[in-house]
Amino acid sequence: MLLMPKRDWQWKYNDAYSVLSISLGSEMEFLTPYKMKMLIPDALMELDFSVEHAKFYIEFLELLTNLSCIADAFKVQLALNATAAHFLLKPQMPKSWFFATSSMCVFSELGKIFKLSCREVNAQVLVVETSVQASLVMLLDEKLQLSDSKSLAQFECIKVMHDRLHPILVNRQIVAA
16 A cells, blocks of 8 residues: 655654654654765755655656556655655766766656666666756665775665666567467
């Protein structure tokens, strides 16, 4: 069952875990992976889950309904993290140098899944924000080593130029009559 926004939802910085969280009522709190250095100043105080946040969250959930291979609980987790990333992360410059260039031109759009190739390892990412030349993507895999000293954990975000996004190719069987 998908979790729908309520009036009492609130963003707040969780000092105990040092991450942004969202209070989903009196008995439930969802922790994002986003630490203080990644957040805009407003995210460090209590902030209502606004109508704009709710609209984005619901639209993002709807985009994920096409992915039947993903459990509803994981879709909610993706949508909450995507909403947090979209509204409360500091703007980033693209860090495309970590990733191999794609040989195919892609059309990036919100909720679309792509692969990034880094150090000959492919990782799946989900687009949470897009512009003309670059997209903010969220890592779906558990971890991606970017360099000897830098890595991304699941649900962390990085901005990349569109030429780094590799399409996920679906094997289609063509039957001729």
